[in-house]
Amino acid sequence: MTAKNNSYLDQVVAQQAVLEENLRSAPVAGAAGGSGGRGVLAKRAGRAGPARETPVQGPVDVRITGFWRWQTVLVPPNAFVVHTRRGRKEPLHIGLGVSFRFDPGADSYLVVPGAIQTILINAYCICKELQGVLVQGYVQWIIDDFATAYRKLDFSDAEDPMRLVNVQLREQAEAAIKDKVSTMAVRDVLSDKQPIIEELTARLRTVAEGSGEPAARDDRGLGLRIVTVQIKEAVVSSTTLWENLQKPYRSDQNRVARLAELEAQEAVSMRELTAARTAEERRIENERELAALRDRHEAARFDRETAERLRRTGRTHADERAVADLAQEAALHALRLERDLHAERAENTRLQSELRRQELEAELALEAARVRAAHEQALLGLERERITVENANLRNASSIQAELVGALPAIVDNLPAPHELRSVQIGGDTLGLSGLLAQVSAIVDTVRGPGAS
Structure with a gap:
C-alpha cells in the first residue's frame, strides 16, 4: 500500500530551497567597499576610455565623465549614494543625488535607488484549526536613513541592489503572518484581516525603524521606513473546507430565497385571483352597460326613424302644395309673357316701319345729294372745258x-x-x-x- 505524498511538506521544502538561493550573497566584486577594492560601478568606470562620458548600465542611471584620476560620478537626483576613500573612517559624500569627484585608485562608492519598494507576499499559513490558509498581501517601504541602511543591509547585487533586502523583509513578513494566523480561527482570518495587518505592521516597523523606546535610542533599526501594509486576500487551501464553510450561509440564503419565492408565488396567486375576479366583475359590468347602451341606441334610432318618416310625409305634402303653387304661378307667368310678347312684337313692327321710313328718307336724301353732286360735277367739267378752250384760243x-x-x-x-x-x-x-x-x-x-x- 503506497503512502500518500505530503504536498504541504514538499511545498515548504521547495520554498526553503528558493529562499536559500535568493539569500546567497552577490560576488565580492559587487560589494560596496573592501580593503583597497572598488565597487562594480567603480570598476566599470575604470574601463571607460579617457575624456569620454560613460553611462553605467544598472538599476540606476549613473554617468562617469573624465579620465584616469580626474573622473566625476554624476548621480541622478532620485538615488542614494555613499562615497568612501581609502584611509578615511567616514564617507566623503553620502546622501540623495550627490555627485562627486572620483579617484579609481583610492575611492569606492555605492548607488542605491531611492524610490519606494513593493514586496508581494504569499504566506501559506496553518490556522488554529490546523487548516491551510493562503494569505496574500503586500508591503511598501522606502529608505529613510541611508547612513544606517548601507551599513546594515546588503546592496551588493549589481543588477538589483534591493533584491536581498526585499527577500529578507518578505521572509520576516511571512513569518509574522504565519505566527498571527496560527492563533486565529479560519472564520476570523477570512472575515477580519485587521489583526493580521496590525501585527505585521508592528513587527516590520520594529525591525525596519527600531523599537523607538527611550532605553534604545541608539537602535535606529535598519534605516528603513514602512509606508503601508495591506492584506489583499485570504484563501482556504482545502476545497472541501471552503465549501463546508460556505454551506451554512448558502443554505440560509437558499432558505430565505425559497421562502421569498413561496411568498412571491402566494402573493402572485392572490393577485391573480383578485385580478381575475376584478376582470370578471368588470366584464359583467361592461356587458350590462353595453346592453343598456344598445337599448338607448335602439330607442334613439326608433325615435329618429319615426321623426324622419313624419318629416318626410310633411315634406312630401309641402312639396306637392309647392308644386301646385308653382304650376299656377307658371301658368300666370306664361300668360303674362305671351301678352308681353304680343306687345313687344307690335312695338317691333312699329319700330321696323319707322326705321324703314327713315331709311327711305335717308336714301332719297342721299340720291338727291348724289344728283346734285353729279350736276355740280358736270357743271365743273363744262367750266373746265370752257377754260381749256379759252386757254387754247389764247395761246400763241x-x-x-x-x-x-x-x-x-x-x-x-x-x-x-x-x-x-x-x-x-x-x-x-x-x-x-x-x-x-x-x-x-x-x-x-x-x-x-x-x-x-
Missing part, C-alpha cells in the same frame, strides 16, 4: 415755244444715249408754228437715232 407761238424749251431738259434726260451726231440748220422764223414743230420733230428723230421707231 411764243408761249408754246417757251413751254417746249422749258420741257427740253426733261425730254433730254429721258432720251437714250445718241449713237451719232447730226447737225440740222434751222432757217428763219418764216414758217410759223407748223415749221417750228417740224424742226423740233427733226431734232428728236436725230437724237433717237435711225433705230428708233
